[in-house]
Amino acid sequence: MSKNEKLLIYPFNVEVMPLLRSKKFHEKYEDIVLCSLKGSGFNGKDASVADDGEFIGITIREDFDQCIDECSTILVIESQHININEDELKKRIEIVRNKGKQIIDLRASNENRSEVHKCNSVEEAYNIFGNVKINITKDVTYELSYGELLQCEGLVDITTPVIGVVGTGKNTNKFLTQLSILQELEGLGYKVSWIGSNKMCELIGGHSFPQFMFEDGITDTEKVLLFNRYVKNLEKSENADVILIGVPGGIMPCSKNIIGDFGILSYKVFQGVNPDYLLLSVFYDEYRESFFNEIKMHVRYKFGCNLNTVNICNRRIDWEEVRVLNQNVIPYYTIDSQNISDFIESMKNNTDIELVNIMRKDESRLIVNNIINCLADDEPNLVF
Amino acid sequence: MGKMHVHTFDYLGQKYIYDVNKSAILLVSEEAYNDIKNKPCLEQDNRSEEINKLIKKGYLSTNKPKKILHPQTAMVENQLKRNLQRLCLQVTQNCNFRCSYCVYSESYDHREHTMKNMDWDVAKRSIDYLIDHSIDSLSIGIGFYGGEPLLEYNLIKKCMEYASNNVAGKMVSFTLTTNGSLLNEEIVEEFLKYNTKVTISLDGPRHIQDKNRVLANGQGTFDLVTENIRNICNKYPEFKRNLNYSMVVDPRNGFTCIENFVEHDEELFDGASVMSSIISGYYRKEGLDYTEDFMAEWEFAKFKYMLFLVGKLSEKYDSKIMKMAFLDLIDIMKSTRDKYAPLGETEHHSGPCIPGQLRLFITADGEFYPCEKVSEHSKVMNIGNLEEGFYYDKVKQLLNVGQITENECKNCFAIRNCGLCSMVADTGNDNENKLSKELKMKACRKVRFQFEDKLKDICALKTCGFNLEKFQVKGESYE
Ligand code: SF4
Numbered sequence: 090m091s092k093n094e095k096l097l098i099y100p101f102n103v104e105v106m107p108l109l110r111s112k113k114f115h116e117k118y119e120d121i122v123l124c125s126l127k128g129s130g131f132n133g134k135d136a137s138v139a140d141d142g143e144f145i146g147i148t149i150r151e152d153f154d155q156c157i158d159e160c161s162t163i164l165v166i167e168s169q170h171i172n173i174n175e176d177e178l179k180k181r182i183e184i185v186r187n188k189g190k191q192i193i194d195l196r197a198s199n200e201n202r203s204e205v206h207k208c209n210s211v212e213e214a215y216n217i218f219g220n221v222k223i224n225i226t227k228d229v230t231y232e233l234s235y236g237e238l239l240q241c242e243g244l245v246d247i248t249t250p251v252i253g254v255v256g257t258g259k260n261t262n263k264f265l266t267q268l269s270i271l272q273e274l275e276g277l278g279y280k281v282s283w284i285g286s287n288k289m290c291e292l293i294g295g296h297s298f299p300q301f302m303f304e305d306g307i308t309d310t311e312k313v314l315l316f317n318r319y320v321k322n323l324e325k326s327e328n329a330d331v332i333l334i335g336v337p338g339g340i341m342p343c344s345k346n347i348i349g350d351f352g353i354l355s356y357k358v359f360q361g362v363n364p365d366y367l368l369l370s371v372f373y374d375e376y377r378e379s380f381f382n383e384i385k386m387h388v389r390y391k392f393g394c395n396l397n398t399v400n401i402c403n404r405r406i407d408w409e410e411v412r413v414l415n416q417n418v419i420p421y422y423t424i425d426s427q428n429i430s431d432f433i434e435s436m437k438n439n440t441d442i443e444l445v446n447i448m449r450k451d452e453s454r455l456i457v458n459n460i461i462n463c464l465a466d467d468e469p470n471l472v473f
Numbered sequence: 474m475g476k477m478h479v480h481t482f483d484y485l486g487q488k489y490i491y492d493v494n495k496s497a498i499l500l501v502s503e504e505a506y507n508d509i510k511n512k513p514c515l516e517q518d519n520r521s522e523e524i525n526k527l528i529k530k531g532y533l534s535t536n537k538p539k540k541i542l543h544p545q546t547a548m549v550e551n552q553l554k555r556n557l558q559r560l561c562l563q564v565t566q567n568c569n570f571r572c573s574y575c576v577y578s579e580s581y582d583h584r585e586h587t588m589k590n591m592d593w594d595v596a597k598r599s600i601d602y603l604i605d606h607s608i609d610s611l612s613i614g615i616g617f618y619g620g621e622p623l624l625e626y627n628l629i630k631k632c633m634e635y636a637s638n639n640v641a642g643k644m645v646s647f648t649l650t651t652n653g654s655l656l657n658e659e660i661v662e663e664f665l666k667y668n669t670k671v672t673i674s675l676d677g678p679r680h681i682q683d684k685n686r687v688l689a690n691g692q693g694t695f696d697l698v699t700e701n702i703r704n705i706c707n708k709y710p711e712f713k714r715n716l717n718y719s720m721v722v723d724p725r726n727g728f729t730c731i732e733n734f735v736e737h738d739e740e741l742f743d744g745a746s747v748m749s750s751i752i753s754g755y756y757r758k759e760g761l762d763y764t765e766d767f768m769a770e771w772e773f774a775k776f777k778y779m780l781f782l783v784g785k786l787s788e789k790y791d792s793k794i795m796k797m798a799f800l801d802l803i804d805i806m807k808s809t810r811d812k813y814a815p816l817g818e819t820e821h822h823s824g825p826c827i828p829g830q831l832r833l834f835i836t837a838d839g840e841f842y843p844c845e846k847v848s849e850h851s852k853v854m855n856i857g858n859l860e861e862g863f864y865y866d867k868v869k870q871l872l873n874v875g876q877i878t879e880n881e882c883k884n885c886f887a888i889r890n891c892g893l894c895s896m897v898a899d900t901g902n903d904n905e906n907k908l909s910k911e912l913k914m915k916a917c918r919k920v921r922f923q924f925e926d927k928l929k930d931i932c933a934l935k936t937c938g939f940n941l942e943k944f945q946v947k948g949e950s951y952e
């Protein structure tokens with residue numbers, strides 16, 4: 090797509106905001122039209138209404154037919170937070186296709202492809218999982234005769250510094266945090282390999298979280314080992330200064346009703362790769378000081394690493410609705426970023442974990458400074 | 474020296490301590506009970522081993538809140554700008570019944586029957602207001618309320634059509650509260666199409682319904698309503714799933730006959746749910762008296778139901794009405810099992826929700842009230858309108874109703890299970906712009922009394938081996 094073609098993002102929702110706030114994305118797609126589903130409450134408002142952050146300058150619309158006529162490409166978004174009528178959406182995509190427009194569909198399982206991977210050696214396994222196959226879907230089957238081989242070899246060392254970004258659940262601004270860190274590091278001249286927590290990262294040069302971590306038919310032990318090899322492969326092929334890994338979902342259940350995957354995915358990831366710097370994004374709440382120390386301990390004993398920074402997301406779980414809905418989507422409401430900053434200020438001297446608010450201007454600089462300080466060799470005299 | 478934050482009570486010869494910070498009930502020896510009752514200050518010498526053990530485990534703490542402030546106060550603007558959940562539209566103030574206790578009839582101060590109907594412009598703007606202020610909500614709801622809302626069926630239909638056509642991407646649900654007389658086939662078909670949940674107000678068997686719920690000419694309404702519903706349910710059996718009966722129990726009547734009616738009239742009640750409540754005393758000119766007969770029947774029904782819960786009586790004694798009454802109790806039992814953090818420095822009693830967020834009541838004139846239960850003549854309860862939006866300061870004032878009884882709340886053992894909201898402190902007066910402490914204190918006395926009663930019921934159930942997991946609502950485990 091050339092830069093002066095118009096891109097339609099549909100159905101617009103808050104999940105898109107990190108892209109809209111990213112320079113990298115705007116470098117690629119300059120002319121953007123946003124169209125939301127009817128009744129979202131966004132119509133006629135600036136896109137910033139979605140995350141309550143700084144002004145964006147693009148007005149959200151609901152007139153889909155008009156929007157599509159104006160654009161040459163449509164980016165179809167996957168959303169946890171909206172209840173999409175699949176049939177309706179398919180019909181619309183069909184209309185778009187018939188109009189000869191280009192379609193980038195980011196929704197999961199949008200293709201029914203089946204592949205069988207046979208491999209007999211670790212080398213072959215590297216070859217498959219070393220290549221990032223973003224289109225691998227759920228029905229891919231693996232024949233893992235290399236499983237035992239991997240187990241014999243165990244874990245390999247990742248020597249490039251790894252930055253991990255995790256959250257206490259979905260929608261905690263992990264993706265925005267990764268993007269901000271990425272851009273800041275790149276701005277300083279570092280080369281970054283990025284495994285993103287959201288598929289949208291592919292649009293700006295990141296690697297989607299490897300699909301094999303979600304497949305049936307691979308044991309957890311194999312997943313840990315494969316993830317380890319996958320990162321090793323990325324290290325070898327991209328030769329970056331730092332590897333940034335965003336893990337989808339949450340590191341623990343939020344409550345008895347909001348369980349996510351109980352943090353199992355993140356557990357597997359950090360058994361495979363030990364992060365040198367870890368940032369955790371949490372929903373806002375009126376946490377007591379002890380919360381941050383407890384969560385630090387939790388991370389240390391669960392993942393075996395240090396928790397360096399906590400980002401307080403400008404969303405708060407709506408516990409009233411959790412009670413009513415009783416389903417595994419986290420109902421939340423967005424709060425003023427100033428509330429977060431005030432909270433951080435009030436906690437300043439009470440915890441030794443760095444608290445940040447990614448919605449605040451220039452916060453990513455602060456985070457990256459912390460990262461650099463942490464990763465810098467602070468024992469220059471040490472030989473071995 | 475602080476006093477332990479506990480409440481002592483004895484029941485069936487046993488001595489109990491309710492520990493507020495732990496939200497736990499303790500069974501203690503008579504000696505310990507008397508010691509705690511007579512020497513409530515923690516720092517005392519010569520405590521028995523039993524008490525020292527409890528103290529060591531973190532019970533009997535003196536911790537009390539220092540300030541009363543609702544934790545959602547700082548969130549009011551965020552919630553009302555982005556997270557409205559449901560509207561309740563007063564589509565008409567008119568009604569075809571003249572129920573003696575209806576909030577619109579003469580025995581209450583706060584509403585009168587007038588001919589005022591909501592026009593489409595107000596209804597449409599209300600729905601647009603909801604859409605505009607529910608960006609973060611996963612689902613939204615619209616309720617239709619009256620008077621008798623079905624007198625304005627065409628407006629209701631237009632509203633459902635409009636909301637369904639204009640909201641994609643989140644669930645929209647519809648509810649309606651009606652006296653049931655005007656439901657007809659056309660309406661039911663439309664309601665089935667939109668999956669509208671219908672609550673029918675019915676008081677009980679004929680002699681009770683006809684006593685209070687009458688037509689303008691004084692004629693009873695039992696036959697009119699029940700025949701209508703029976704016919705509809707015969708033709709549309711699937712509609713029963715959407716039916717809910719609301720029974721306003723009049724304490725001047727007996728209770729057993731109502732219970733028998735609900736349990737035995739399968740044609741009406743099977744497959745539908747029943748919510749019962751006692752006639753609201755708020756805003757009423759004369760107080761409501763509970764007759765001794767009523768109390769005796771109520772207690773007996775409760776006793777039978779408790780025997781059923783602990784497995785001493787058969788399924789036959791399962792009661793829809795009692796089940797609803799016990800939901801509250803089960804909630805308390807569940808919460809006492811959870812690990813509670815001790816009370817914080819800043820607290821507010823449970824009860825108030827953010828006024829307007831969960832079920833914003835919009836009058837035919839487009840004025841905002843916290844919900845349909847409050848008086849629309851009350852100045853203090855008027856929290857905004859379609860033109861000006863919410864009056865945030867007033868919302869916060871209502872949310873913080875605990876502040877008018879600040880000292881009482883700080884020391885109250887019912888603070889975690891209070892359930893009072895600003896409605897109880899509302900005089901319903903159209904000149905009064907503040908809440909009444911006197912009214913609130915009256916309600917407090919009742920709350921504390923009822924809470925102690927619930928604690929006793931819990932003790933009785935526990936002693937008889939009640940199994941919480943067995944408590945089921947609508948065939949599902951309560952949990
Ligand atoms: S009963 Fe009254 S004093 Fe006790 S918590 Fe409730 S409002 Fe406060």
